[in-house]
Amino acid sequence: MIARIRKELNNPSDFFYDILNNGYYEMEICFFPSLCDQNLIQDILLSPYSYNFDRDQFFRMIHSNPNFAEADQPEIWTELLLKGSVLFQLEDRVYRFDVQRKLQDKPDTTQIESALQGPQTALTEDLDLNISLIRMRYNEPTLCVEQHIIGVTSKTRVTVLYDKNEVNQHVLLQLQQQISQLNIKMLRAAGQLVKQLSGKYKLFPVMIQTERPDRIAAMIQRGKIAILQDGNRLGLILPARLFDFLHAMDDDYESFWMSKLLLILRYLAMILTLMLPSLYISIVSYNPELLRVQLTLSIAGSRVVVPYPSFIEVIIMLFMIEALNEASIRLPRSIGSTATTVGGLILGQSIQQAGLVSSIMIIVTSVVAISNYVIPNNSFSYSIRFVKYLFVTISIFYGLLGVVVLFFALIVYWCNLRSFGEPYLNLYNPKSKSRHGGGK
Amino acid sequence: MGSRHTYYHVLYVGMINIMMFVPYFLIKERFHGAVLGMLIALAIGTILSLVSMACYERFPGLGFPELCDLYLPRWLTVTINLYGALLTWLPAGAIVIYSYSETVRMFFYPEMNPFVNLLLMAGAAVWASSRSTRTVQFVHEMMIIIVSPLLIMFLMKAIFNPGMDWNAIRYVSGYVSKPPSFITIAAGSFLFSGFMSLIVFNRFHQQGFRFRFRWIVPVFATFFLAVTFFVPIGFHGTEAVEDYVYLWSMTADSMIMEYGFINRVLFVFLLIFTGVSLLFIMNTWHVAILLIRHSINRFALVEEAPVSKINLWIALAAAGLSFVYMRFINVDRNQMISEVWLITRFFNEIVFLLIMLYFVWKKRKEGSTS
Numbered sequence: 001m002i003a004r005i006r007k008e009l010n011n012p013s014d015f016f017y018d019i020l021n022n023g024y025y026e027m028e029i030c031f032f033p034s035l036c037d038q039n040l041i042q043d044i045l046l047s048p049y050s051y052n053f054d055r056d057q058f059f060r061m062i063h064s065n066p067n068f069a070e071a072d073q074p075e076i077w078t079e080l081l082l083k084g085s086v087l088f089q090l091e092d093r094v095y096r097f098d099v100q101r102k103l104q105d106k107p108d109t110t111q112i113e114s115a116l117q118g119p120q121t122a123l124t125e126d127l128d129l130n131i132s133l134i135r136m137r138y139n140e141p142t143l144c145v146e147q148h149i150i151g152v153t154s155k156t157r158v159t160v161l162y163d164k165n166e167v168n169q170h171v172l173l174q175l176q177q178q179i180s181q182l183n184i185k186m187l188r189a190a191g192q193l194v195k196q197l198s199g200k201y202k203l204f205p206v207m208i209q210t211e212r213p214d215r216i217a218a219m220i221q222r223g224k225i226a227i228l229q230d231g232n233r234l235g236l237i238l239p240a241r242l243f244d245f246l247h248a249m250d251d252d253y254e255s256f257w258m259s260k261l262l263l264i265l266r267y268l269a270m271i272l273t274l275m276l277p278s279l280y281i282s283i284v285s286y287n288p289e290l291l292r293v294q295l296t297l298s299i300a301g302s303r304v305v306v307p308y309p310s311f312i313e314v315i316i317m318l319f320m321i322e323a324l325n326e327a328s329i330r331l332p333r334s335i336g337s338t339a340t341t342v343g344g345l346i347l348g349q350s351i352q353q354a355g356l357v358s359s360i361m362i363i364v365t366s367v368v369a370i371s372n373y374v375i376p377n378n379s380f381s382y383s384i385r386f387v388k389y390l391f392v393t394i395s396i397f398y399g400l401l402g403v404v405v406l407f408f409a410l411i412v413y414w415c416n417l418r419s420f421g422e423p424y425l426n427l428y429n430p431k432s433k434s435r436h437g438g439g440k
Numbered sequence: 441m442g443s444r445h446t447y448y449h450v451l452y453v454g455m456i457n458i459m460m461f462v463p464y465f466l467i468k469e470r471f472h473g474a475v476l477g478m479l480i481a482l483a484i485g486t487i488l489s490l491v492s493m494a495c496y497e498r499f500p501g502l503g504f505p506e507l508c509d510l511y512l513p514r515w516l517t518v519t520i521n522l523y524g525a526l527l528t529w530l531p532a533g534a535i536v537i538y539s540y541s542e543t544v545r546m547f548f549y550p551e552m553n554p555f556v557n558l559l560l561m562a563g564a565a566v567w568a569s570s571r572s573t574r575t576v577q578f579v580h581e582m583m584i585i586i587v588s589p590l591l592i593m594f595l596m597k598a599i600f601n602p603g604m605d606w607n608a609i610r611y612v613s614g615y616v617s618k619p620p621s622f623i624t625i626a627a628g629s630f631l632f633s634g635f636m637s638l639i640v641f642n643r644f645h646q647q648g649f650r651f652r653f654r655w656i657v658p659v660f661a662t663f664f665l666a667v668t669f670f671v672p673i674g675f676h677g678t679e680a681v682e683d684y685v686y687l688w689s690m691t692a693d694s695m696i697m698e699y700g701f702i703n704r705v706l707f708v709f710l711l712i713f714t715g716v717s718l719l720f721i722m723n724t725w726h727v728a729i730l731l732i733r734h735s736i737n738r739f740a741l742v743e744e745a746p747v748s749k750i751n752l753w754i755a756l757a758a759a760g761l762s763f764v765y766m767r768f769i770n771v772d773r774n775q776m777i778s779e780v781w782l783i784t785r786f787f788n789e790i791v792f793l794l795i796m797l798y799f800v801w802k803k804r805k806e807g808s809t810s
Contacts, residue, residue: 402560411586421745
């Protein structure tokens, strides 16, 4: 066995193999020490072997422990070893022992989607732990866990979770079909799955990426499907609707009126971050008569020193804020705060004093940035950030009318999107309809 | 789909009358039988809409083209559908896209090239109208929800405005005894025409579908007819009201808002009508596309993802026609064409209703024999 495996694996240096002998019977053993939990090997396999001189007793032990199994297909030996199994041979029979080393054994804390009064646990990069986190919250026998292996080189384990009674069968069928056609070489992050499953050129995400097990459990209960994967601490939920992306988990845990108020605030913030720069351009350059006279005069007054048209001003400031955003993500934590201080306070103040942009524009920029942070879902807020530039572009050529017409086109785009056959933006999704095919 | 989607059609068609020059025709005849004409239009419109809705109720899930296929020979089906697409729905979109883009150009940027401005509107209309029917329906709902707060504010502002002269309104309504003129009947009944969208949108209705609250149709239409005729008279007086080309825009400009960022109600009005006009254009062109597609290959699905390319080509052709239309037309001629369109539409609606009644009769006969 060992000779064959070493040949197949090209004799790697981190591979351990030996022929053990306890004086009564021999055992060939091999494994990758870096992939396996060596304490477990010691406790469960090697100690009994070294103290158990009765061969039948040892065989009984192997047959009674579910962690051991016979590995009678030589062609998958290397695969098993690479997944973290121990292979050992006793009297011409090869057994496997699954002792993959677990790097994580407790749930993470939320980092992206924090909630003030909700649970603070988040998914981890370990699939089994994630599944147990979901099962703990969604404790129903109807919860189905389907396993898939995706990725030619990474062979990542991916599981699809759903409630068998609640799930929308059309969505499930379409998902399974799409998963079987996936063509990914190395699956590293959930975002890759999103891209492959929903199409590369979508402007808006049609699957929710979340790190919160309580969100996943709540969504499964509503008949949605969750996808978890090994090695990434984000789960996917589908099908998604526009409203899901503006929903924070806090909304479920706080008082009704306040959470509804916050929800409205979020929609307003989304509209603001989307349209404010373009409205600034259209009001300054096309229709100053739109606003009341006092306001128009104060905007014009603040622009007196600015030597170029409004859209250049907007582009300068938007570039600044995007660069600042990007910098604060890329920089190490300790320098991150310096970047915001330099960018936000010093530059913001002096760029206006130097007469490069108007003070109103500084306010517009900060409103845009703050409103963008209000959106609870990161990938959705990225999309909004991008679409903002479409609005800016059209306002350069068409002013206010362009902005309004593009907003209409955006609504059409949202209504036109389908998330696995389900509508992305509509008011009601009657359950009976979605389950029995919809359409007519 | 519930009945509410049909009422959305009634709602925005009731509003779009302003871009169809309905107020202009009504006001012109205000001393020559407009009031009585409107009352007759109310009666006719109510009958047309309610009876048509009742007819469509009997064929849930089937649009008008499929019904034609069931009961009429193919050549007649194609003729009727192409007639509807090319001479009723398509021109309606063209008239509105022309009059709205000219209106908004006049108020927002008079020095811009009208064709460049039309390009923006036509682009949005092509994008929207070439989507699947289901998408179009979702868009209706979302846009109505977005527009309605502004609309309610605008109507409240207009009706309770201290600058409105109720005596002028009373004076004009005193001319109720004058014999009605035909154009006011045709124009007035246009406000009910939202139900005509059922020709395609009836495909959404499931077996056993019944319209609920169908009294909404006459109530909406009556309300909008009263507003569209009487509010300008109240603002401008019985005589001066005739002098305006952009009658409703000027009426909106007669109001101000004391609070908030925007001072002139005109801009609120233009914002509302951007949404409403785009809705109307999207809907007319979409219906035209579906009628043409049914004539080509009997296409009758409400959901299509992704939508087929032919939608886009027909929509682009419609947009191209609207450019040609703009090339050869000015505001006066547009008014004339709109008049012709309103009158033919009036007869079309009656003919379509008769055809529907024939289908119902056929169905009943088949039901009794089999």
